[in-house]
Amino acid sequence: MPSVFIKTYGCQMNERDSEQVARDLRDRGHRLVSSEKEADVILLNTCSVRDMAEQKAIGKMGMLKKLRREKPKLVLGYMGCMAQRLGGELQSRSPHVDLVVGTQKFHRVADYVEEALRKREEAHDREDISELGISANPLMPIIDTAAEEGSQNTIRDHLPDNRKEASSFISIMQGCNMHCTFCIVPTTRGPERGRPIREIVDEATKLVEQGTREVTLLGQIVNLYGRHEFPKTNGKSPFVQLIEALHDVDGLDRIRFTSPHPMGFRKDLVECFARLPKLMEHVHLPLQSGSDRILKAMHRPYTAESYRRLVGDLRSARPDIAVTTDIIVGFPGESDDDYKASRDLCEELELDGAFVFRYSKRGDTPAALMDEQLNEEIKESRNQDLLSIVNASASRKLQACVGTRQEILCEGPSRNDPARLAGRTRTNKIVIFEGGKRFHGQIFDVAITSASASTLYGDPAIHDGDSSGT
Numbered sequence: 001m002p003s004v005f006i007k008t009y010g011c012q013m014n015e016r017d018s019e020q021v022a023r024d025l026r027d028r029g030h031r032l033v034s035s036e037k038e039a040d041v042i043l044l045n046t047c048s049v050r051d052m053a054e055q056k057a058i059g060k061m062g063m064l065k066k067l068r069r070e071k072p073k074l075v076l077g078y079m080g081c082m083a084q085r086l087g088g089e090l091q092s093r094s095p096h097v098d099l100v101v102g103t104q105k106f107h108r109v110a111d112y113v114e115e116a117l118r119k120r121e122e123a124h125d126r127e128d129i130s131e132l133g134i135s136a137n138p139l140m141p142i143i144d145t146a147a148e149e150g151s152q153n154t155i156r157d158h159l160p161d162n163r164k165e166a167s168s169f170i171s172i173m174q175g176c177n178m179h180c181t182f183c184i185v186p187t188t189r190g191p192e193r194g195r196p197i198r199e200i201v202d203e204a205t206k207l208v209e210q211g212t213r214e215v216t217l218l219g220q221i222v223n224l225y226g227r228h229e230f231p232k233t234n235g236k237s238p239f240v241q242l243i244e245a246l247h248d249v250d251g252l253d254r255i256r257f258t259s260p261h262p263m264g265f266r267k268d269l270v271e272c273f274a275r276l277p278k279l280m281e282h283v284h285l286p287l288q289s290g291s292d293r294i295l296k297a298m299h300r301p302y303t304a305e306s307y308r309r310l311v312g313d314l315r316s317a318r319p320d321i322a323v324t325t326d327i328i329v330g331f332p333g334e335s336d337d338d339y340k341a342s343r344d345l346c347e348e349l350e351l352d353g354a355f356v357f358r359y360s361k362r363g364d365t366p367a368a369l370m371d372e373q374l375n376e377e378i379k380e381s382r383n384q385d386l387l388s389i390v391n392a393s394a395s396r397k398l399q400a401c402v403g404t405r406q407e408i409l410c411e412g413p414s415r416n417d418p419a420r421l422a423g424r425t426r427t428n429k430i431v432i433f434e435g436g437k438r439f440h441g442q443i444f445d446v447a448i449t450s451a452s453a454s455t456l457y458g459d460p461a462i463h464d465g466d467s468s469g470t
């Protein structure tokens with residue numbers, strides 16, 4: 001059977017979508033391979049969040065064209081956000097592609113791959129794939145970027161041999177209606193659509209049967225899940241109802257979610273951190289700016305003060321909770337005072353970590369058309385300055401763990417050093433330690449012996465031996 005290589009750009013939701021496509025193809029008998037050279041089909045699952053990400057994927061597709069010299073029947077395709085945003089336009093930028101499949105059509109990819117393979121095979125037999133077939137596509141490419149009702153319910157299967165089996169991602173919704181002025185997601189992912197609670201719980205239950213102990217719920221505005229489809233019950237939002245239902249799944253020990261919107265943190269959700277022990281004590285809470293004026297221009301419906309209050313409420317509900325964030329510097333019109341407000345708020349909140357982004361124009365968004373675009377020099381200096389602040393507080397948080405015992409879930413070999421193992425604390429900090437296979441997928445305490453700028457190191461000798469790992 002044909003072999004398939006999938007390369008994924010961008011966020012965890014893209015990773016999850018790729019896993020679903022891989023699973024569908026594998027179920028049809030296709031072989032998944034880890035190198036493009038071995039593949040009969042190469043799919044790029046693309047990201048549109050930054051212009052750079054799109055250029056990278058288009059550049060990569062250009063390079064892949066060369067492989068057709070040895071394999072004229074090679075099928076090449078784009079999927080995901082850039083495919084959705086540019087659709088047929090990609091034909092002129094990558095005239096040799098066979099497939100362009102949008103974000104609501106991942107479940108059709110296996111059909112389209114088989115159709116494209118058939119077309120190439122037939123053309124090859126007719127000998128009408130010539131030099132032209134390498135740099136252009138004489139066959140009609142398959143392009144499908146239409147919206148499809150219920151497509152959010154199709155991302156639900158997993159690869160059982162996924163290396164992160166102790167910890168799995170579940171896509172609970174797609175799309176976003178918030179329309180932040182810098183963001184392309186509402187265009188590429190469409191309006192918010194949530195999956196039914198029952199189906200999500202069934203997926204989690206199956207994962208637990210296969211060895212998963214932790215799930216991370218994924219959505220662009222994950223804590224606003226289901227607000228348009230499902231009613232509140234006893235004053236609880238659909239998202240809180242979902243967390244409670246997952247909390248009741250036997251064998252599931254840890255629940256996380258990403259990325260939430262500050263607006264979705266109502267009292268009912270904050271209280272969950274005080275009463276539901278399986279809900280891990282980490283919240284990634286995108287701030288974006290500490291200036292109310294810029295937040296308004298970004299179309300973010302909260303203020304620096306309400307964000308500050310929310311962090312306080314979360315810390316009251318779960319005193320050891322870790323808070324991380326995303327911040328954009330150099331948004332159009334950001335003055336020195338506006339930047340200082342972001343800087344001061346970060347300094348005051350003593351966060352566990354932050355992704356700092358230099359604003360970059362994203363076509364098809366309102367912010368790209370705003371006056372007062374800042375020059376790169378200002379953005380870069382603010383970026384470096386803010387990084388020094390957030391990195392310092394992140395480092396202090398890690399250092400504070402040294403000498404403590406931390407509960408971790410061992411996810412398997414470390415990515416950077418496969419001879420050692422990696423796990424995550426409840427607060428989502430990575431711990432590296434020495435140990436054998438018996439630790440894989442187990443939850444246990446380790447003594448934290450040291451910390452680097454981004455990682456903790458632990459001593460497995462302190463392992464209680466309370467797990468049944470072999």
Ligand code: SF4
Pocket residue numbers: 176177178179180183184185186220221261
């Ligand atoms: S809430 Fe997040 S995904 Fe939605 S528009 Fe804003 S930044 Fe984009």
